Amino acid sequence: VKLVESGGGSVQAGDSLKLSCAASGRTIDSNAMAWFRQRPEKEREFVANIACSGGVKIYADSVEGRFTISRDNARNTVSLQMDSLKPEDTAVYYCAMARLALATKTPDQYDDWGQGTQVTVSQ
Secondary structure (H helix, E strand, O other), X not given: OEEEEEOOEEEEOOOOEEEEEEEEOOOOOOOOEEEEEEOOOOOXXXXXXXXXXXXXXXXXXXXXXXXXXXXXXXXXXXXXXXXXXXXXXXXXXXXXXXXXXXXXXXXXXXXXXXXXXXXEEEO
16 A cells, blocks of 8 residues: 655644545555654654544544544545644654554554655744
8 A cells, every 4th residue: 555645834833734644555444544753853653543444543642632533434545633733743744554453552553654744833
């Protein structure tokens, strides 16, 4: 599968952005999907994931209540709505597909990754 992220950009603190991940090559409706991010000089970290049916969503504490993950299996896409953005949200954001229908926050459960999209939040 090929995963392509879009929607990144430069915004001010408090603004919103919506990231999208388009999958091609196979359907994603049997796999959990996730967003991870890598901040400057930091390791890649979990942001949010969503089960194959969309019924279970898990968020990192740092984004709970501000970010919303969703998926459209008919369109083979996953999205991340990011509200109330903070400078510490500045990172490259990656879309990832898990091997299973449900997944945890651990990166090694995800076999396929996109190239990432840059999000920059300034004061």
